[in-house]
Amino acid sequence: MSSTLFTGGVVWTGTGQEFDALLVTDGVVRALGGQARDLAAGVDCEHVDLAGGFLMSSFGDGHAHPLYGGLEAVGPPVRGCGTVDEIVTAVKVYAEDHPDEEWIVGASYDGSLAEGGLFDARWLDAAVPDRPVVLRAWDYHTVWCNTAALERAGITADTPDPVLGEIPHRPDGSVLGTLREWGATDLVMNVMPARDERERIGALGTAADYYLARGVTWVQDAWVEPGDVATYVEAARQGALRMRFNLALYADPRHFDSQIEQFAASRRAVEEAGSPLLTANTVKFFADGVVENETGALLAPYCSGLHSHGMQNWEGDSLAEAARRVDELGLQIHIHAIGDAAVRQALDAIEHTLSRNGTRDRRPVIAHVQLVDDTDIGRFAELGVIPNMQPLWAQMDALMTVLTIPRLGVERSDRQYQMQTLNRSGAALAFGSDWPVSSGAPLDGIAVATSRLTAEGQPDGGWTPHEIVPIERALSSYTGAVAYQAYAENTWGVVTPGASADLVWLDQDPRNTPPLDLPHVGIHATYLRGAQAYRADEGKVRP
Structure with a gap:
């Protein structure tokens, strides 16, 4: 047996208790406190001095895009x-350094x-006139192209x-160069060459x-x-995964009837x-877009009136019926809902699923929940929905002041998050980061959750x-609550005997x-199943 004894600091279990020692054996938490010391005395084990530090369950990220995040390191910075x-x-320098790349992505x-999040193709043409350039915006709902890409x-x-x-178009009617939401961005994405598979697998390593x-x-x-499933x-199969991933299979309202036949096959391929580090237990729906480009679905119109109430991606009761069919497969529902109208539609879809498919442990998720109407707040707990x-995002940064508040107005803006x-x-x-849309560091998010302040203290x-949110609740929302979302509360997320030693x-x-x-x-340091996966003083992640 391989054992490690941690002493010299605080061991926070996430269950309302703390200890001064932790014994891990064969990747599993064996004992805490005095019992850990007693058991360690009789075995040959490694000792780790926490040096006055704090040992807790490692974090989980309940909503992110790791493959996209890893791929950001491949293109122009x-x-x-x-x-x-x-x-x-940056695009010009990258293009000059990579003359053989057919597309700059x-x-x-x-x-x-x-202004308005509208970027002109001609600005990119000045840097790269002879090859397509495609840049995703931070929100991943918007793309900025040069003229060659549009052509x-x-x-x-x-x-x-x-x-x-x-x-969007210019005043003279010509195409501007900004494309918003899937229907438009897919026009370019569908003609782009696929990235090399080795590059994509490498991106998962970058994300790890x-x-x-x-x-x-x-x-x-x-x-x-x-x-992405194939990647x-x-x-x-190559043993290249170095952390735990669960895949949420994308449900597109334009192609759902054909997609649903693929979901079971994708889950089977993963199995x-x-x-043990890879599962595919979830299906992802987009109920709407984002407030910043006025495609988030609202109960009351946007202040600008450009898109009135925004965009609902699933018409009528189609989201409810799609969610029910996914639930019949035993897959978890995970719905992106930004605006209060989208949140209501998502809750209605889950309520429909419960009423039609009966009682089971389904743990549906609604992600983001930027705006929720007061009458819908209690429905999350009533329906067992994980927000x-x-x-x-809950801070008065430039994104909020420049793009969000002008679209929502002050009164509605103060009801966000x-x-x-x-x-x-x-x-x-539960908490997530939406990385690479924003920082994937949990402590960055917890800082805002516990203060509602910008980094400058405003x-x-x-x-x-x-x-x-109180600090211990915020820590739990990034650990035990995410483990609950992942159906893994008996495996990781808290530090108790029998749990996997996933620690930070x-x-x-x-x-x-x-x-x-x-x-x-x-x-x-970060530990996965008791093995050191990262150590700061080594400056690298262990294989």
């Missing part, structure tokens, strides 16, 4: 650009850098807005490096298409891969401070750390 000119320069630019996709001034999409260095060992990939399966929310309200209602509040007292060692107790300092708490 536009994520950190603070102006349109910086983006164009990258992500993800800041959509608030151009390859056959998009002209006469191309009508497709179903579930929008093609990113997450393990931030204490995360389980991720819900919340947007997986058939080609994960091949990575599993046959035989990796998976992105706490980092009601995390503590949902928590108090009895809903099983506004004084916090924005909508009544929605501040912090250099200080986050419960006693001012919220604005939480992003700077150091992560000494």
